[in-house]
Ligand SMILES: O=c1ccn([C@@H]2O[C@H](COP(=O)(O)OP(=O)(O)O[C@H]3O[C@H](CO)[C@@H](O)[C@H](O)[C@H]3O)[C@@H](O)[C@H]2O)c(=O)[nH]1
């Protein structure tokens with residue numbers, strides 16, 4: 001690996017690792033040495049040769065299509081033209097994706113240098129946790145996330161944690177109250193024994209025994225945690241907070257007149273006020289802890305997570321006003337208590353830090369099965385793509401696990417002449433907690449944002465189902481850079497969806513949101529022009545164009561099989577030299593993707609599963625994103641945000657752990673998947689019969705590509721046939737869906753071909 005480190009004199013120069021190590025040992029100019037280094041991945045030439053060879057083949061495929069269009073009246077002319085267009089799209093899309101592979105960079109931080117140089121002179125950090133529904137997002141999970149971030153290795157008086165509750169639930173409030181008490185024992189325990197992860201739930205699930213020198217304490221704290229867990233779960237299960245509990249905190253009075261969580265006054269409760277010296281059991285100051293539920297009115301749109309985040313920005317500016325902001329979803333606990341310091345290494349680097357607006361860490365999940373049944377770990381994105389984007393100005397902001405500079409998130413433009421430093425700010429020590437709460441409440445009423453730039457020029461942007469990506473893009477267009485930091489000890493772990501339907505729904509939101517960005521005024525192509533690098537524009541486009549990829553994929557999965565069934569060839573004969581580029585692209589890109597997947601940690605079966613889910617998303621999730629975007633464009637539909645479920649029944653979980661796909665319902669996506677799945681083997685069998693018995697084996701060569709397509713689609717769909725024909729559990733494909741799909745396949749067969 002080569003090291004591309006930036007030197008104090010402002011030049012970026014290439015050095016070998018050895019030289020840098022020598023420098024480090026000599027302590028040359030300690031105090032000026034960078035707080036992080038950047039490495040470029042080796043072996044680029046090999047990759048570039050591979051990419052060029054694929055590019056060449058893609059061009060040859062297009063040339064073949066253009067030169068051999070069937071004449072007017074000849075069979076398969078329109079199918080041919082359609083295939084040419086689909087291939088052209090795939091080729092074009094493949095070129096875009098090169099931006100994610102061309103120039104991978106990796107960062108390494110020097111936290112020791114940060115500590116020696118800045119000691120305690122560190123900025124305040126405000127951590128925002130968002131939750132929206134106590135049923136879908138159980139309060140015990142939410143507070144585990146809260147506790148994990150309260151226990152960061154960071155001066156506690158500089159740490160403030162805010163929970164935004166869009167569910168407006170007194171059960172969540174109660175859980176947070178319990179957490180504020182438990183924190184007094186938990187935080188000192190974590191720090192004393194340096195335990196990881198600092199989500200107590202996750203920790204006790206993994207740790208079968210405590211530290212040798214603190215077994216007693218470990219047992220005590222485990223018992224405390226279990227008590228709290230029981231209390232919270234029993235309140236959550238009963239659905240009501242009883243009067244005894246209500247008496248414990250005056251904050252519960254906020255719920256006395258509340259009839260529905262969709263209509264209530266603004267609530268801000270400072271449960272721990274770091275200023276007034278609230279202390280843990282060891283006598284250390286506790287981090288500030290705040291509960292917030294913004295005002296809701298039946299007919300007022302609340303802009304989902306973006307609205308919550310903007311409210312958090314304002315409330316926190318009143319209470320702690322940290323210069324740094326960390327945002328996590330309520331299911332994504334911190335799995336590495338050092339990442340604040342890592343983030344600071346980028347922000348506080350004397351040479352480059354002032355350009356950086358946000359540091360995104362990868363999103364990993366702690367419930368992914370061995371062979372990643374639903375392709376949830378998206379490792380090719382977190383281990384490759386984002387390192388590639390980083391080489392062109394920085395990754396996307398993808399929500400959870402992102403550190404922001406407050407100013408850039410608020411919409412400030414980057415100014416080269418005016419370096420913004422991250423410094424500790426004076427907190428308001430004069431006002432009482434009550435004063436702060438009252439002032440903060442006024443900032444989160446429904447009308448507060450009326451006639452302001454909030455949601456537009458200021459804060460997170462409204463109106464897009466992926467508020468994070470569009471906001472990050474506009475920050476980058478404001479001149480800022482971002483950094484992708486992927487530490488060995490994973491920064492955050494969340495909960496990935498465990499049924500096919502949930503996966504498809506989640507991807508519909510993402511692909512729809514991303515597609516809307518490219519159509520919006522913030523399109524990375526037009527708005528981003530001359531503001532971000534071309535590599536980054538291309539990188540954004542790969543995500544923004546997920547949704548339209550569905551059409552050529554549907555076409556490719558349906559048309560070649562049907563034409564095969566009818567004995568019409570749409571590809572060159574295997575003995576023809578035009579066959580070579582097709583064969584080359586298919587084989588080489590598949591091998592490449594397999595090897596890459598194995599390298600980033602997939603099993604071979606995991607790779608195969610990912611191919612399947614990739615197909616299903618394109619067949620049965622992205623088309624709906626396209627459709628809804630069209631409705632939205634003509635003004636019929638409004639944006640929605642379907643929250644991803646974080647709990648599932650034991651039965652569903654059992655199947656998930658056995659890696660059995662949960663089809664489960666007779667939804668339209670399942671019908672599409674089943675139809676495509678049924679079509680391929682039917683075409684394969686009838687087509688082969690026709691070829692072998694009627695037309696003669698000699699024609700096999702002209703049909704080889706179509707046979708392969710049918711074969712691969714059939715193989716990848718084996719779980720579908722099993723779910724239709726063999727399985728008896730509730731996750732199977734209902735019989736009448738199987739019948740519908742058979743009927744639809746027949747219709748596809750009977751349709752007149754061109
Ligand atoms: O009205 C809402 C809806 C959602 N949320 C919160 O937003 C977060 C993300 O929601 P989730 O259903 O878990 O969506 P995911 O698809 O898992 O989230 C990813 O994608 C979202 C954008 O679509 C980003 O906001 C997230 O940060 C990112 O992790 C959760 O903490 C929710 O509680 C709210 O606070 N208010």
Ligand SMILES: [Mn+2]
Pocket residue numbers: 329331494495644
């Ligand atoms: Mn989530």
